[in-house]
Amino acid sequence: MENRPLEYDYTVAKWFMLSTIVxxxxxxxxxxxxxxxxxxxxxxxIAGEGLAEYTNFSRLRPLxxxxxxxxxxxxxxxxTWYYIGQRVLKVxxxxxxFLMFLGKLHFALxxxxxxxxxxxxxxxxxxxxxxxxxxxxxxxAVVVVWVTWGMGxxxxxxxxREKSLYIxxxxxxxxxxxxxxxxxxxxxxxxxxxxxxGIGAWxxxxxxxxxxxxxxxxxxxxxxAVAFGFTVPIVAMIxxxxxxxxxxxxxxxxxxxxxxxxxxxxxxxxxxxxxxFSTVPDWMQTMGSVFSVVLILPSWGSAINMLLTMKGEWxxxxxxPLIKFMVLASTFYxxxxxxxxxxxxxxxxxxxxxxxxIVGHVHDGTLGWVGFMIMAALFHMAPRIFKRxxxxxxxxxxxxxxxxxxxxxxxxSMWIAGITQGMMWRAHDEFGNxxxxxxxxxxxxxxxxxxxxxxxxxxxxxxFLFAYNMYKTMTSSRRVEESELQNASPMGA
Amino acid sequence: xxxxTFQAYGYFFFTAFLVAVLYGYIYHLYSAQKKGxxxxxxxxxxxxHDDITDQPIEEISKTDEIKK
Amino acid sequence: xxxxxxxxxxxxxxAVFVVIAFAGLIExxxxxxxxxxxxxxxxxxxxxxxxxxxxxxKNSCNACHSQLIRPFKSETDRYGHYSLSGExxxxxxxxxxxxxxxxxxxxxxxxxxxxxxxxxxKDPAGVVPGSIMPAYRWMFKNTADIxxxxxxxxxxxxxxxxxxxxxIPMVDGSxxxxxxxxxVEGARASALEEAKVIAADMKDQDVKDAVAAGQVPExxxxxxxxxxxx
Numbered sequence: 001m002e003n004r005p006l007e008y009d010y011t012v013a014k015w016f017m018l019s020t021i022v023x024x025x026x027x028x029x030x031x032x033x034x035x036x037x038x039x040x041x042x043x044x045x046i047a048g049e050g051l052a053e054y055t056n057f058s059r060l061r062p063l064x065x066x067x068x069x070x071x072x073x074x075x076x077x078x079x080t081w082y083y084i085g086q087r088v089l090k091v092x093x094x095x096x097x098f099l100m101f102l103g104k105l106h107f108a109l110x111x112x113x114x115x116x117x118x119x120x121x122x123x124x125x126x127x128x129x130x131x132x133x134x135x136x137x138x139x140x141a142v143v144v145v146w147v148t149w150g151m152g153x154x155x156x157x158x159x160x161r162e163k164s165l166y167i168x169x170x171x172x173x174x175x176x177x178x179x180x181x182x183x184x185x186x187x188x189x190x191x192x193x194x195x196x197x198g199i200g201a202w203x204x205x206x207x208x209x210x211x212x213x214x215x216x217x218x219x220x221x222x223x224x225a226v227a228f229g230f231t232v233p234i235v236a237m238i239x240x241x242x243x244x245x246x247x248x249x250x251x252x253x254x255x256x257x258x259x260x261x262x263x264x265x266x267x268x269x270x271x272x273x274x275x276x277f278s279t280v281p282d283w284m285q286t287m288g289s290v291f292s293v294v295l296i297l298p299s300w301g302s303a304i305n306m307l308l309t310m311k312g313e314w315x316x317x318x319x320x321p322l323i324k325f326m327v328l329a330s331t332f333y334x335x336x337x338x339x340x341x342x343x344x345x346x347x348x349x350x351x352x353x354x355x356x357x358i359v360g361h362v363h364d365g366t367l368g369w370v371g372f373m374i375m376a377a378l379f380h381m382a383p384r385i386f387k388r389x390x391x392x393x394x395x396x397x398x399x400x401x402x403x404x405x406x407x408x409x410x411x412x413s414m415w416i417a418g419i420t421q422g423m424m425w426r427a428h429d430e431f432g433n434x435x436x437x438x439x440x441x442x443x444x445x446x447x448x449x450x451x452x453x454x455x456x457x458x459x460x461x462x463x464f465l466f467a468y469n470m471y472k473t474m475t476s477s478r479r480v481e482e483s484e485l486q487n488a489s490p491m492g493a
Numbered sequence: 494x495x496x497x498t499f500q501a502y503g504y505f506f507f508t509a510f511l512v513a514v515l516y517g518y519i520y521h522l523y524s525a526q527k528k529g530x531x532x533x534x535x536x537x538x539x540x541x542h543d544d545i546t547d548q549p550i551e552e553i554s555k556t557d558e559i560k561k
Numbered sequence: 562x563x564x565x566x567x568x569x570x571x572x573x574x575x576a577v578f579v580v581i582a583f584a585g586l587i588e589x590x591x592x593x594x595x596x597x598x599x600x601x602x603x604x605x606x607x608x609x610x611x612x613x614x615x616x617x618x619k620n621s622c623n624a625c626h627s628q629l630i631r632p633f634k635s636e637t638d639r640y641g642h643y644s645l646s647g648e649x650x651x652x653x654x655x656x657x658x659x660x661x662x663x664x665x666x667x668x669x670x671x672x673x674x675x676x677x678x679x680x681x682x683k684d685p686a687g688v689v690p691g692s693i694m695p696a697y698r699w700m701f702k703n704t705a706d707i708x709x710x711x712x713x714x715x716x717x718x719x720x721x722x723x724x725x726x727x728x729i730p731m732v733d734g735s736x737x738x739x740x741x742x743x744x745v746e747g748a749r750a751s752a753l754e755e756a757k758v759i760a761a762d763m764k765d766q767d768v769k770d771a772v773a774a775g776q777v778p779e780x781x782x783x784x785x786x787x788x789x790x791x
Binding site: 037038041044045049052053056057058059061062124125126127128129130154157158163164165170173174177178181185190192193195196197199200201204206207209210211212213214215216218220257261264265267268269271272274277278279280284287350353354355356358359425426427428433434438439442443 | 567568570573574577578580581582583584585588597618619620621622623624625627629631632633634635636638639644645646647648649650651652653654655656657658659660661662663664686689690691692693694695696697698699706708709710711712713715716717719720721745
């Protein structure tokens with residue numbers, strides 16, 4: 001073979017990095033528009049009456065959730081996999097033409113699916129199931145993308161030099177398997193065009209499950225899509241990037257292994273907490289509630305492990321905005337995984353379900369934990385991929401504080417809004433009649449909707465700062481030597 | 494035996510089995526570390542020494558000869 | 562044994578899969594036969610109602626409106642009898658929703674009329690002052706997809722034995738039948754007949770003209786669906 005020294009090949013990681021940034025901005029921009037629409041309904045027709053169909057709240061809402069989940073987060077997961085995977089297995093993608101091809105194919109197919117999803121959701125082609133809105137042709141394409149990724153994962157593992165799989169790899173494998181199982185079962189559907197002999201729209205399908213069963217499968221999926229999209233792969237990231245950036249090995253590797261198995265077993269049972277007081281059997285509701293509380297243990301096992309990794313090194317948190325992002329992310333993870341189980345307690349859920357408190361919970365998890373961790377990962381990867389230092393440390397710091405303020409405004413306002421509305425819904429007067437009409441409970445939320453919209457806007461502003469910083473890092477930052485890239489990422493002023 | 498009964502027994506025993514396995518695993522992790530038969534903490538270094546030129550923590554071809 | 566697992570990616574993957582699949586196996590599969598039995602009085606959707614349901618889904622009404630009344634006094638006071646599992650037997654997909662930005666619609670057909678919906682969909686804040694719901698004026702212009710609704714009816718009748726053209730027991734002891742046309746032309750005709758009844762209660766001249774010309778605007782189908790929610 002040739003004598004050129006072998007290097008890690010980050011081509012695919014780089015591509016997915018770009019899609020993370022672009023889709024993140026798109027998804028969050030749509031989210032901010034939605035937030036303003038709730039505070040000021042006139043925003044629904046901001047692009048004029050003619051386009052109202054495509055700019056109103058209900059049409060855009062699935063686009064927001066899917067763009068941030070399957071656009072921003074999933075791109076981030078793929079990007080970090082193509083980076084971490086090579087490094088901890090100590091094998092370069094350049095060593096296998098086939099794996100390189102798979103990686104590029106993976107990205108190309110993924111982009112196609114993204115385009116199809118955006119188009120179909122804007123047109124209102126949806127199955128209505130949350131985070132599984134895609135109709136059957138897209139579902140098939142999603143499966144192909146997923147299998148391509150899986151082949152890439154196991155292919156890379158197959159040619160590895162490092163015998164033991166680092167804990168992050170465990171989490172990536174679990175992400176692959178978990179989503180594959182959930183997605184397949186939740187999207188069992190019959191295309192009506194073929195079943196009826198060629199009548200109606202070709203893309204339309206009908207769910208194989210009905211009513212209560214459909215709800216059960218959907219929330220088994222919906223809850224665990226959060227598990228395997230927002231928790232498992234993000235834990236994979238932090239288990240690699242925090243130790244690497246800080247130069248500290250994981251506080252307890254054994255604890256990380258235990259927390260992994262605990263999380264795998266417990267998470268799947270907790271889906272029932274989305275269906276408390278519904279028509280699914282009582283024992284399942286109770287099971288969902290109990291397991292949600294048990295879930296605190298493995299979640300905190302990982303989170304505490306991360307914080308303890310920084311033991312004796314807290315000066316790094318003050319010194320490096322990158323470490324700040326990760327430490328705050330794991331703090332939000334702890335916070336969010338405590339809040340979730342509280343909401344899953346039946347009596348609390350009776351109040352919280354259907355209110356904005358749930359929306360607040362989702363967002364302190366996604367903005368605080370998922371968003372911060374993915375951005376930190378990209379910040380860490382950029383100097384290694386582009387061989388340039390991070391363009392501006394002070395800009396990073398500014399972004400950190402703006403976004404932190406945004407998240408705090410978001411979840412505090414949604415807490416108040418949710419609990420206020422929940423209390424008003426159930427309030428009775430002295431004669432036992434309902435104290436408030438429904439619209440009373442909506443009107444009272446206007447200030448909180450406005451605060452939330454401001455919070456979301458701040459986060460989006462931070463996202464633009466992030467994109468600008470990354471762009472400068474890619475194009476015009478100072479070039480760095482390999483020796484500067486060992487642990488703490490090099491940053492310009 | 495109807496399906497619900499089967500389901501309940503299946504659930505109970507499999508969960509008991511998994512709990513036993515988990516505790517066995519915990520015991521294994523910590524006793525192996527203490528006795529020195531296996532150092533789990535060294536795997537944490539996989540993330541730190543991850544340049545392609547770095548020596549793997551456990552090389553894939555050699556480990557087959559390592560005892561236990 | 563444990564160490565062997567950590568180094569064998571294949572068996573590791575199998576172990577992970579077993580652990581995560583277990584919950585689904587226990588919780589979900591065995592419930593299937595029981596939960597899909599309809600309660601007495603639950604009828605499958607007519608072609609027009611189902612087309613309306615598709616309009617409801619197309620515009621993600623379920624993003625803001627639930628169709629699930631929980632067994633609390635405050636909910637039954639506000640929305641009517643709490644939901645029963647069998648009432649959803651013909652709902653594919655389920656539309657319980659997860660957020661009530663607007664009120665529950667499970668039994669909206671009991672207390673809202675065609676006329677109310679027409680005004681409300683055009684200008685929500687005009688009917689309910691302070692409403693933050695956007696207007697849905699394009700539904701008065703877009704044409705509902707009757708063919709796809711019919712295709713779905715055929716599919717569920719074949720695949721899941723949904724009782725079209727069969728006697729269905731009602732609460733008062735009588736029998737009702739939801740007819741399903743033999744051909745797509747027949748389905749269009751029967752949907753139009755239903756649409757005429759709805760349009761007669763509406764004021765919008767464009768909608769009336771469209772129905773008279775044999776078209777079914779989305780709003781008419783949607784109202785037919787909303788009126789069927791009882």
